[in-house]
Amino acid sequence: MARAKITSVRGVKDILPEESPRWQRVEALARETFARYGYSEIRVPVFERTELFARSIGEETDIVNKEMYTFNDKGGESLTLRPEATASMCRAYVQHALYSQPGVAKLFCIGPMFRYERPQAGRLRQFHQIDAEAFGSLDPAVDAEVIVMLADFLSAAGLKDLSLQINNLGDAECRPAYARALQEFLRKETTNLGPEVQERVERNPLRFLDSKDPDHRAIIARAPTIDLHWNENCQKHLGAVCDRLKGAGIRFEVNPRLVRGLDYYCLTVFEVTSRNLGAQNAVCGGGRYDGLVEELGGPPTPAIGFAIGMERLLQLIGGEADESAAPASPLDAFLVPLGEKAAAEAFALAGELRKGGLRVDLAFGGGSMKSQMRRADRSGARYVLVLGEDEIAKGTVSLRDMRESRQEELPRAEALSKLLAGRR
RNA sequence: GUGGGUGUAGCUCAGCGGUUAGAGCGCCGGGUUGUGGCCCCGGAGGCCGGGGGUUCAAAUCCCCUCACUCACCCCA
Numbered sequence: 264m265a266r267a268k269i270t271s272v273r274g275v276k277d278i279l280p281e282e283s284p285r286w287q288r289v290e291a292l293a294r295e296t297f298a299r300y301g302y303s304e305i306r307v308p309v310f311e312r313t314e315l316f317a318r319s320i321g322e323e324t325d326i327v328n329k330e331m332y333t334f335n336d337k338g339g340e341s342l343t344l345r346p347e348a349t350a351s352m353c354r355a356y357v358q359h360a361l362y363s364q365p366g367v368a369k370l371f372c373i374g375p376m377f378r379y380e381r382p383q384a385g386r387l388r389q390f391h392q393i394d395a396e397a398f399g400s401l402d403p404a405v406d407a408e409v410i411v412m413l414a415d416f417l418s419a420a421g422l423k424d425l426s427l428q429i430n431n432l433g434d435a436e437c438r439p440a441y442a443r444a445l446q447e448f449l450r451k452e453t454t455n456l457g458p459e460v461q462e463r464v465e466r467n468p469l470r471f472l473d474s475k476d477p478d479h480r481a482i483i484a485r486a487p488t489i490d491l492h493w494n495e496n497c498q499k500h501l502g503a504v505c506d507r508l509k510g511a512g513i514r515f516e517v518n519p520r521l522v523r524g525l526d527y528y529c530l531t532v533f534e535v536t537s538r539n540l541g542a543q544n545a546v547c548g549g550g551r552y553d554g555l556v557e558e559l560g561g562p563p564t565p566a567i568g569f570a571i572g573m574e575r576l577l578q579l580i581g582g583e584a585d586e587s588a589a590p591a592s593p594l595d596a597f598l599v600p601l602g603e604k605a606a607a608e609a610f611a612l613a614g615e616l617r618k619g620g621l622r623v624d625l626a627f628g629g630g631s632m633k634s635q636m637r638r639a640d641r642s643g644a645r646y647v648l649v650l651g652e653d654e655i656a657k658g659t660v661s662l663r664d665m666r667e668s669r670q671e672e673l674p675r676a677e678a679l680s681k682l683l684a685g686r687r
Numbered sequence: 688g689u690g691g692g693u694g695u696a697g698c699u700c701a702g703c704g705g706u707u708a709g710a711g712c713g714c715c716g717g718g719u720u721g722u723g724g725c726c727c728c729g730g731a732g733g734c735c736g737g738g739g740g741u742u743c744a745a746a747u748c749c750c751c752u753c754a755c756u757c758a759c760c761c762c763a
Contacts, residue, residue, distance in 0.1 A: 273754085325761050329688085347763085376763075381688080383757060392763060459760085475759075524762055545763060572763030601721065632721050640723035651721055665723070 274380070274388030285577055289420060290373055293393045293571075296416040300408065302369040302395060307351035309375060313341040319350040319555055321526025323466050330378040344377035347525070348394040349552070349568055350559075356398055357561035367405060368398040373573075385543035385575050393576075396568030398556065403500050406531045406551060406567055407507030413547060413569055414513050417535065422579055425546065427514065429533045430521035431501040432469075432550070433489055438529065441492035442468055452482045469522045475542075488519035500530055527552040531567060537579055546579065547571040592643030596682060598625035599635040601651040609650045612660070612675070619683045640665060646682060 271277060278286060294304065313333050320326050332344035345351055352370055355361070361368050372394045380386060395412070397405050410427070417425060433441055446468040453460050453471075456478070464471055472483055493501070501517070508515055515533075523532050532550030540546070549569025556564035596616060600609035609625050616623045624642055626635040632649075639647045649661040649670075660678045663670035673681065 270754085330761080378762080380761075381759090382755090383759095386762075390763060394763095463760090470761085473761080542758065543762070548763065570763060575763060599722085631716090633719075633723080634716075636721095636723040638723085647723080649722075653721080661722090663722075668723085670722085 272388070274382035274386075276387060276389070282577075285580065286573070289573065289576065289580070290393070292419055293371070293373065293416060296419055297369075297371045297395060297412065300369065300412045302371045302412075305352060305355060305370045305372050306374070307348065307355050307372055308345075309377075310342050310344050311351055311354065313343040315350050315354055315559070316343050316346060319353065319527055319559060320347070324524055324526055326378065326524065330380055332377045332379055346378045347376055347570060348372045348374070348392060349396060349525075349527075349555075349570070352394070352396050352568075353398075353556050353559050353561070353566070356564075357556060357559050362399060362556075362562055362564055367400045369395070370398070371395040383543065384541035385572070385578065387574060391573035393571040393573060394568065396566060398564055398566040401553070401565045403503035403531075404507055406500075406504045407511070409549070409567055409569060410504075410508060410515075410533060411511045411513060413535070413549070413571070414511075416571075417546070417576075420576065420580060422537075422546075422576070424537060424539070426516065426536050426538075427533065428516050428518040428521050428536070429501075429504070429508075429531065430518055431489070431493060431497050431530055432522065432528055432532050433493060433497055434529055435554075437492050437494040437497055438489075441487070441489045444487050444492065445469065445471075448486050449482070452486075467526075470524065472520050472522045473524075483520060486520075490519040497530065504531055523548060523550055527555045527558075529553055533569070537575075539579060540575055543575070545572070546575050592645070593622060594624050594642050594644035595621045596623050596646040596648060597639040597642045597644035598623065599632070599639055599647055599649045600626065600629075601632060601635075601649070602629075605650040605652070605655055608655060609648070612648065612650070612679075615679060616682065619679070621682060648678065 313331070316331060317327050322328075326346050331346055334342060336342050352372060356368065356370075361370075373391070375389050375391050377389055379388060382388060395409065397409055410429075414427070432438060446464060449464040449468055449471055450461075453464055460471075460479075471479065472486070474480070474483070505515075505517065521532060521534060523534070528550040530551040530553065533548070534545050535547040536544045537546055538544065547569055549567070551565065551567040553565040556562070556566060598609040598613055600606040606629065613623045613625050624644070626638050629635075630638075632651075636647070645664065645666055647663040647665055647670075649663060651661075654660050654672065657672075659672050659674050661670055661672045662678045662681065
């Protein structure tokens with residue numbers, strides 16, 4: 264009799280009815296906040312040609328190397344479930360020539376992302392991001408506005424005790440010089456740290472900077488930092504961003520050791536972290552990617568954006584702000600029919616109430632009055648409509664106010680209008 | 688991929704060699720010919736994650752495996 268249960272896939276979660284209101288609230292807040300900054304929603308597909316991600320995120324990144332859900336479709340084409348949204352947004356921006364519209368193109372996207380990783384606290388294989396991107400301007404004021412919007416949203420969501428860190432990764436001119444200097448330093452320091460570490464240093468020295476290993480941290484503390492290599496452009500850009508942020512009253516910290524795991528970033532990068540999240544402590548990460556649109560076949564177009572992790576954000580809201588909004592009952596009225604004939608009439612009556620805009624449920628499957636009343640009580644509905652033989656015969660209904668424990672028998676039409684009048 | 692922790696009822700967990708495996712909560716029914724919550728009574732629901740081994744005897748000890756979880760690499 265009992266067959267083997269099919270469970271969800273590792274690292275993938277159901278969002279159950281009791282938690283989905285929190286998701287809806289946060290998503291609505293993002294839409295409202297972003298709209299005040301002139302952003303429009305774009306909905307891009309959850310899968311793309313594999314090449315899009317390989318080209319944009321970078322062949323040497325962990326995401327592309329080992330974390331992508333890649334498969335061949337029936338036509339033999341290699342497709343990949345999106346590990347992030349920026350690449351798709353750039354693709355759509357180019358494909359639909361959104362660059363031909365005036366001004367800065369401001370877009371946001373909310374949805375699931377997929378990465379094949381071992382799950383842990385704050386890390387899932389299917390997770391959700393709120394993603395915002397601004398295309399078409401080099402102006403550091405855009406960087407600042409993006410960050411101000413982010414801070415605006417996070418604080419409206421009720422988050423406190425967050426840390427915002429900013430860095431400038433250098434541009435095409437000064438970043439390679441820094442990478443070389445860092446690599447030289449690390450080559451000398453990591454000779455006895457094993458082949459994987461050394462290979463990392465060879466492939467992408469910058470990413471050594473966010474290792475958590477205590478031995479590595481000690482080396483990093485002595486390593487050269489990028490600020491020593493910034494050219495005038497980078498210095499001015501970061502300075503302008505910081506000035507604007509200060510002017511906006513945003514608290515932040517410049518961290519010259521902050522790096523990001525995606526190759527396309529340049530100049531401004533930033534990260535919002537919380538101490539209340541466990542090892543995966545970033546709620547949001549973002550930065551500028553001035554070469555990406557062109558790399559994907561579009562016109563040279565500077566751009567900047569960020570991604571907020573929904574699950575991590577919700578974890579913080581749960582931990583910090585508590586359940587401020589008590590879950591209101593999903594129902595206004597509940598119908599209790601006694602007997603077959605009453606069941607048919609109750610079904611029709613429920614229809615009328617719903618047409619009037621009320622949220623209505625009824626006791627299916629009959630049962631004793633006691634049992635139906637218990638169901639009515641648990642439904643949370645304020646009003647219960649009892650339809651028994653007496654009421655049927657008289658064309659009435661017994662309207663019970665569950666909160667006040669009072670009830671009266673009224674003609675159908677009267678009960679209906681009374682309920683509709685009290686509707687929110 | 689690597690390492691640690693945990694797997695017993697729908698949920699949270701007790702039992703840790705010895706009768707038919709328990710509690711609380713939840714669920715269903717009854718206590719009232721047609722009235723919820725509180726209370727009382729009753730009931731359903733377990734291959735004790737799976738496989739193998741040790742033993743007269745295994746939920747309990749050992750091995751393997753799977754799942755969940757935390758952490759590393761990395762990221763939201």
